[in-house]
Amino acid sequence: MKCRNCQYENPEGSRFCEDCGAMLEDIQINVPAQPGTRKPHQNVSGKSHSFKALEEKPKSMAAVWVGVALFFLLACSVTILGGGYYYLRSRGLALKDLFAARQNGSASIPTEDSETKIPEGDWEPTLQDNSSSTEVTKTAPAETETDRNQAVSEHIVVVAEKHIWIINEQTGKKEILSDYPLNNFWDIQTGLSPNKKWFAYFTGFEKESITPQLLVLDLENRQIVLQLPLNDPSAQSAMAEEVGEPEFEASRAIQMPQSLAWSPDGSTLAFIARRDGESADVYLFNPVDLSVARVSxxxxxxxxxxxxxNGTYLQYLSTNSFGTGGGSNMEALWVYDFRNRKAELLENLMSxxxxxxxxxxxxxxxxxxxxxxxxxxxLRLVNVTRSFNQVILNGCFNxxxxNxxxxxxxxxxxxxNFENCDCGEKLxxxxxxxGNDIGYPVVGEIGLKKFEQVQVYDIEFIDQSNLFTVYGDEGLLSIYKGNDFYRVDLFxxxxxxxxxxxxxAENWAWxxxxxxxxxxxxxNNKAVELSTSSTGLPVWSADGQRLYFFENNRIFLVSAPGxxxxxxxxxxxxxxxIALVR
Structure with missing residues (x-):
């Protein structure tokens, strides 16, 4: 039966059109059909009528298409997120690295082109300004998984006569990291980066023909990441030169104390080398992208x-000749400013x-x-921002x-000093x-005053313990701590x-x-003798519950509580x- 309203062919016996809902029988002839003017859920006579059953088919088809579209969008999102996650994980990054980098600029995701071994060029390391909330960064070392960082902290680097070892604190399992012996013995502990990820040292000075090299070890992955000659390959052996000759003095500069130093965050290693020209210069190494750059x-x-x-400045000296024991021929006092990316002269030296x-x-x-x-x-206080210094004490001291x-x-x-020196005002x-608010001021709030009538020949500050140690003719005289220089009793x-x-801060090793x-x-003033055959300095575990020491080639531990x-x-x-490093 055909509907007069929409011409839809309906089954015989139908009273209403299945398409438009119009009545098929008894339709008023005087009411003309007006397709498209009927409101939803209203028949042609104006009476309310439900079309839920009649609209079920169109809604079902729309739901299908909506579902297909949502499924397609969900699949695309999963693909993109999964691919991004795999990309980040393959490069040792996490989402926090992207967000942190975006707060300071563009996202710092390494590219394949950035993995060149030792490119030389401009340098822009991580800077930390404690006086401001603004932080200027380049690519800092990406944080790896927590368990890997924890694994590094549970190991001890062992410097031996022929090798560099790494030993698990808990199991004693040992592994050789390097076959190259360490040759800089001034302060071996400074070779360990503050984040415990890298260990740097010099080698190659023990041979007749000096061929010094810088080695940097990756403690997480147990491998050498840098083996860099410190001399110009075209230079002759420094052993063939004499005191005062550039090659000889450059070699001595490399072997001086503090010839390598990690930045406070462990992202950059500064070191001395003579790779360009006749003089020894300051170089920087980034262990993440393996880049090396000269900055002086x-x-x-x-x-x-x-x-x-905060890692903003790197202070250093320049010396013309280190002399033969009577003193050096100094050139100048410098600072490298990482914000301005240049070395700045602070003072020409006559000392x-x-x-x-x-x-x-x-x-x-x-x-x-x-x-x-x-x-x-x-003694003077140097302001690196103004290239200005103020003399605190011009007289002689020992x-x-x-702190x-x-x-x-x-x-x-x-x-x-009092009887024989005429360098300035006698004390x-x-x-x-x-220090600040001590005695009568001499520079700003810095003042000085006499503390004790005692002959002292050496003073050290132990930063990890916040203590001063004072030595006399017979060794350790006193230990002082705190703002009031409280004296610690000694056995x-x-x-x-x-x-x-x-x-x-609960226990002491001596x-x-x-x-x-x-x-x-x-x-509690309990004293225990641990060894009469110790051959080096001990190291503490991170929690202070274990102490490690060595006798010749054997490593021992003692632990809390006794x-x-x-x-x-x-x-x-x-x-x-030779040493334990931790």
């Missing part, structure tokens, strides 16, 4: 590297040597001149140390203290040794490089241990 080009030989606490003491904050440091006769003099946390320090004047012999057995406080005794003590029962952790085959 002064005429003298660069040496003595010190990073500012026979300089001793860096400490950074006092992110833009100031203390330094003193050295003399072969009068030891130290001309030793000095500074940047409490902003105070100690220095000593001996009877010899009475004894132990002196200086008689400890006076010839150096203290090493545990990270949890050792020496020249004596074989090793002692333990706690805050620290009185030692256990053999590992034994190296046929080579003595």
């Amino acid at each position: 080009e002064e005429a003298g030989h660069a040496n003595d590297l010190h990073w500012s606490p 026979s040597g300089e001793r860096f003491i400490s950074w006092t904050d992110n833009s100031h440091f203390l330094i003193a001149s050295t003399s072969s006769i009068c030891e130290l003099h001309n 030793s000095i140390a500074y 940047p946390i409490n902003q105070n320090g100690m220095f000593s004047v001996t009877d010899f 009475d012999a004894g132990l002196w203290i200086f 008689p057995e400890e006076q010839a040794l150096t203290p090493y406080k545990s990270p949890n 050792a020496s490089l020249v004596q074989s005794d090793l002692w333990f003590s706690d805050e 620290f009185d029962s030692r256990v053999l952790l590992a034994e190296l085959p046929a080579e003595a241990i």
Whole structure:
């Protein structure tokens, strides 16, 4: 039966059109059909009528198409996210790395082109400004999985006569990292990056024909990531040169203390090398992209590297000749500014040597001149932002140390300094203290005053313990801590040794490089002798619950709570241990 309204052919017997809903019988002839004018759910007579059953088929088809579209979009999203996740994981990155990078600029995802071995060029390392919320970054070392970082922290680097080893603290399992022996013995601990991921050292100085190299070891992946010659390949052996010759003095600059130094965040290694020209210069190494860049080009030989606490500045000296024992021929005091990406001259030097003491904050440091006769003099505070220095003490003194946390320090004047030196204003012999709000001010709020009438020949500040150690003729005289320089009581057995406080500040180890005794003590004045045959300095575990030490080629540990029962952790085959690094 055909509908007069929409011409739809309906089955016989139907009363309503299945397409438009119009009545098929008794339709009023005087009401003309008006297709398209009927409102939804209303018949042609104007009476309300439900068309739910009649519209079921069109809605079903629409739902199908909507479902197909949503499924297609979901599949595309999963594909994109999955591919991105695989891309990030394959490069050791995480989503947090993208968000962190985008807060500081564009996302820092390494490309294949950035993996060139040792390209030389411009440098822009990570900077941390503690005085501002703004942080300027390049590509910082991407954080790896938590368990891998934890695995690195549970290992000890062992420097031996012929190899560099890594040993698991818990199991004693040992593995050789490098067959190249370490040759820079000034402070082996400085070779370990602050984030515990890398270990750097010099080798190649022990041979008749000196061929020095810098090696950097990846402690996570157990491999050498850099083996870099430190000399110009065209240069002759430094052994064939004489004192004062550029090649000889450049080789000495590389072997001086503080000739390599990690940035505070462990992202950049500064080191001394002579790879371009006749003088030793400052170079930077990025262990993530394996890039090396020279950042100084002064005429003298660069040496003595010190990073500012936030990594914005790198202080160093330049020396024309290191002399034969009577002093050096100094050139200048410099700082490399990473914000402006250039080396800046702070002071032309006329002294026979300089001793860096400490950074006092992110833009100031203390330094003193050295003399072969009068030891130290001309203590001054240097402002790197203004290339300006202020003299705190122009007279002679013997030793000095500074606590940047409490902003105070100690220095000593001996009877010899008082009686024989005419470098400036004389001070009475004894132990002196200086710092903010101490004594009468001499530079800003920095003042000084005499503290004790005692002959002191060496002062050290132990930063991990926040302590001053003071030494006299017979070894350790006193230990001082805190703003009020509180004296710590000593056992008689400890006076010839150096203290090493545990990270949890509950226990002490007492050792020496020249004596074989090793002692333990706690805050309850309990003292235990751990070894009479110790051949080096001990190291603490990160939680302070275990102490590791060595005797020749064997490594032992003692643990809390008693620290009185030692256990053999590992034994190296046929080579003595030089140092433990942790």
